[in-house]
Amino acid sequence: GGMRSTDPNIYALGECAEVNGQVYGLVAPLYEMARVAASQLAGNEAAAFVHMDTPTKLKVTGIELFSLGDFAEGEDRQEIVLRDAAAGVYKRLVLRDDRIIGTVLYGETADGAWFNDLKKKQTDISQMRDTLIFGQSYQGGASLDPMAAVAALPDDAEICGCNGICKGKITGAITAKGLTSLDDVRAHTKASASCGSCTGLVEKLMALTIGDKYNPAAVQSMCGCTTLGHDEVRRLIKAKSLKTIPAVMQELEWTTSCGCAKCRPALNYYLVCDWPDEYADDYQSRFINERVHANIQKDGTYSVVPRMWGGVTNAAELRAIADVVDKFDIPMVKVTGGQRIDMLGIRKEDLPAVWADLGQAGFVSGHAYAKGLRTVKTCVGSDWCRFGTQDSTGFGVRIEKFMWGSWTPAKVKMAVSGCPRNCAEATCKDVGVICVDSGYEIHFAGAAGLDIKGTEVLGLVKTEDEALEHIVALTQMYREQGRYLERIYKWAKRIGIAEIKRQIMDDGERRKAYFDRFVFSQKFAQVDPWSERVSGKDKHEFRPMASVGFAQAAE
Template sequence: MDIRAQEFGTGEAAAGSRQHLVVIGNGMAGCRAIEELLARDPGRYRVTIVGAEPHVNYNRIMLSPVLAGEKTFDEIVINDRAWYDDNRIDLITSDAAEAIDRDAKTVRLGSGRIIAYDKLLIATGSNPFIIPVPGHTLPGVISFRDMNDVGSMLSAAEQGGDAVVIGGGLLGLEAAHGLNLRGMKVTVIHLMPTLMERQLDEAAGWLLKHALEGRGQTILTGADTAEIVGDGKVEGVRLKDGTLIPASIVVMAVGIRPSVALAKQAGLAVGRGIQVDDHMVTSDPDVLAVGECVEHDGQVYGLVAPLWDMCRALADGLTERHTGYKGSVTSTKLKVSGIDVFSAGDFAGGAGAEDIVLRDASRGVYKRVVVANDRLIGAVLYGDTADGGWYFDLMKKGEDVSSFRDMLIFGQSYALGGGQADPKAAVAALSDDAEICGCNGVSKGKVVASIEGGACTLDAVRAICKASASCGSCTGLVETLLAVTLGDDYSGERTTKTMCKCTSFGHDEVRKAIVERGLKEIPEVMQEMSWSTPDGCSSCRPALNYYLLCAWPGEYRDDQQSRFVNERMHANIQKDGTYSVVPRMWGGITNPRELRAIADVVEKYNAPMVKVTGGQRLDIFGIKKDDLPAVWADLNAAGMVSGHAYGKALRTVKTCVGSEWCRFGTQDSTGLGIQLERMSWGSWMPHKFKIAVSGCPRNCAEATIKDFGVICVDSGYELLVGGNGGIKLRGTELLCKVATEQQALDHCAAFIQLYREEARYLDRTAPWIERVGIDYVRQRIVDDEVGREALTARFLYSQSFMQDDPWEKRAAGAERELHSPMGIFQPIALAAE
């Protein structure tokens, strides 16, 4: 049985009679289908999800903001590792499914692994279409479908130069926008005369082209690619009219096709996509399919809203409910390079159709609605899309618009308000099934239910039902619904930043309440402070766990499920799903026994690489998750403990050889570094914490960019704080100068405890000091001797309760005395004594 079965009871024995549902595809459709299934019957199936990428489930709609630098990857993650663990889902990453054996009911992965299933869900999505022009296989020609493509574009942008985007649809324009923001000179080549011709009419397309050109992009419409030129790599694109456009990268964004190769290999019925019925069942009753890879009633969908409808129907079918998928009427509400665009239905017009058009040149607004037989059949909005949801609702329901036809073009608030603009009345008039958030398939009824259930802010609504949590274009609608539903109780968003989407309180308010009200459990905090979600989220639970650990050492029991996966595993997860292990080397010093133990681990567990880190340690890469307990057992046997290279804790103490060996050394910097490390290792902190000790002002250990640094001088030790050597470089500030090692240890302990007690979770020391000021830190630690001693005592007292086994088993007796810093450093009597 593997480690997941041991930890979570997800092996065959624990699964009992539950059927095994295997999902091929860790994308938006596959995971959303499982979310819907869990909402209906969480214990019905044992679930395994197979993904070709190394990542957890993320929002592909938001790749463009990542490329543009507006969001990080972590901010577009939909389901983090904790979601898979909490729901007992076995996630397999970086291992694509290669074959399905329907007779044996198994799936073979690229690694050779065979997985048996009772029910199989194919959610392979779509593949980008690459125009087979000469040169299309040259290095530098990429698509825009996943994080790997984003990484390639970011690497190209770092080098600067020219970029060509082939395709003037949504993805192409977003790729061009991101590369333009990253400093590249961008040319967009589009075969058709109108940008986004499937979504926009000629007038709106011209407005969009004009706006993008005003932002520095070159837009060539009616342009046909002849070849991609280059000697061993991309150098340019030649058009059929002979024009040569220089390029160091070419992004192909000309369309997608359903990914059906796996289904064809398995002998399933395939047309344009994998053919399914109303419950997403394929031609094999034990195989289902959902998302962009499927064909339903002859239709293939490339937008996200139909996917959500499919997922609901699929979950209903798997839980024996009698609804089904009946197809989707699609709309597109987008932000193209920051420009609002909406389209839905048939805007081509035709016999019997009437166009109603509004143009407001000064505001950059264009609106066109198409009416036939007193029914709205199409709409195109540019620059102002606030009424897109209302138009779409009218279209889906086929409502008679004759009574307000003359006001239709001015929007819902005018049309339903008799010519008087009343946005609240307009939103209130929307039906409960009117779509508010297309990205996540959220109706007005769901948003209102979230608000009535206690979500009183925009972030709280986003946390509960996900409305406006993706592209944000429906934010105004959600805020209006908050105002309509809450009335006078809604005062808008808070001016202070909340801790997360689950609460309206900030970090400082939560920490204060924990201490003043004596709150000692995560559920107790959530109950007392009216959390808007039942169990919190991946942002607030780790923070609450830390705050409680800090406030109540010895009383609060560390909640492992509220820790990030790296902290739980005592190892850093890598892009291929394996882990790296970093044992601690005190002050960067090692010995033959430790080196021999590391070498034995590398050979025994087939680790492909060992690397010397910048913190003077050895990092063992490529360890499998199942092997982690045994790896740590072997290292512990040699006296080695975790280096916490993964944790919000002390990471490294970097030292130079100091006076013992160096002719310039003024003090024993190595010895002091080891004392500092043994004193402070294992202490959980708001963020990672690094120390360095340099034996002279030449600063070989780089103490001036650490959280706590020591520069040894002839007369003693200069203590420095608040440095950061990461993305935003920040030099340290002088805290004080002391004469003895013991004083240096005292001041370090006090500084760490002040940081632990007052910084917000995920604050490094640099932003914390920038917020409170170095004078405040000096006053608390240097000027107030009694206060410094109290801080030091509280730090050492909390250290006495640390858990020093990497698998969270408390040591006992002599072993605890050996590893505990309490046995090494006791400058003053503890408060507890």
């Protein structure tokens, strides 16, 4: 009962563990087993797993099937059955001593939560036996209506068995936080966020609570290849352990054989993010800039932007850039707003040679083309400035060296300003830091492009190490929850500023988990793509196009 195996030094839980002669294959008992095992490890030897009947719902689109408890035949049991073949409805209740011990519902499953509640509470149903099979909404003579059945559920009725979420918590969150989508409810309550079998009930609760404001069709699909939205696809990739693009398309019933230009880049990113140590990046599913690791220009040439850590450079690096410009006759050299140098007008076939020369000077890709970390802009900080309160330059360099190479849903730009005068313009970046005498004020969710928006204040921390941990955790939260091509400020508006602060500032354990997952992913991300291609990777991408005359073309 304490989840200790026959070897006293080994604990086991889940489908591999037989507890008192029984094996459980559902997630709700697994969570309870984990709670018991954790209690045992913490010294509570009295903690024990108690057998639990858990309702389950078939997770097949278009089939409504719910089962609960023990519905085998027996002499001490009685059955109430409703069968309507034409309507495709079958309901069966198994009773013993005027208590429900088992339920099977097909076609109409809205009353499953109510029957589960009656079984858990061992409610005497003798007074409602005549109408019991018609569900809760029929008690007292009301018309039979699935929505009415959900409305009649008490606030303490369990809706999400996986996470133990009751009706009152869901409706309370919808009302208090103004939630209008299923993804919002999942984010704030965790209902429907695990196996998804309670999704129908949660949607009915939303319709009852906010009326016409809830429109399930408002969830936009990723593309024409699927009816699923980005959030649902991300959830199912994790829930079903899908680790390749073909596996995702097959399991989630894509309507096309190989996807399209909208869904393939998104799926590639989600798989890179969720399985960094297992998924092999599919370069064919990336846009041209990310395939060739340079920005294509209007004339078909490319621009190259090497990384300059925190906007800092030196004489040797500048000489190397000048030599490359001369050697390859590069027509335009431009200082960027991100404190770097951009070389424009490079032919595609020359890119590997340009990168080779830059690499000899110590340069790596600046990812100026990437849905990832672009720049960490800095001011000169306390080392040089009369007003500087902290070493903003050194901290910016540290952030960039720690986080470069990471892929994100959309581009990420950062900045560190050494004082509130904000010379690095940190308050319009995706993530920014304003250094003050008492520490580091972390900002996020700014914009300075098509949309102009000042940042939100995440919070103030005292040390550089704390600031780095909070910034990395925030970025990882965005990596895991952001939709492909969704900038941080749009993600923050959708998730809620308060929720982000709660997870990053207030929940130290969760923040550390985000940080650790980012660090783990960086083991596989911090590989310079330029040096890889200098060594011959994807060399077919850089072959010059053949010049063919009319006669040859005609042949």
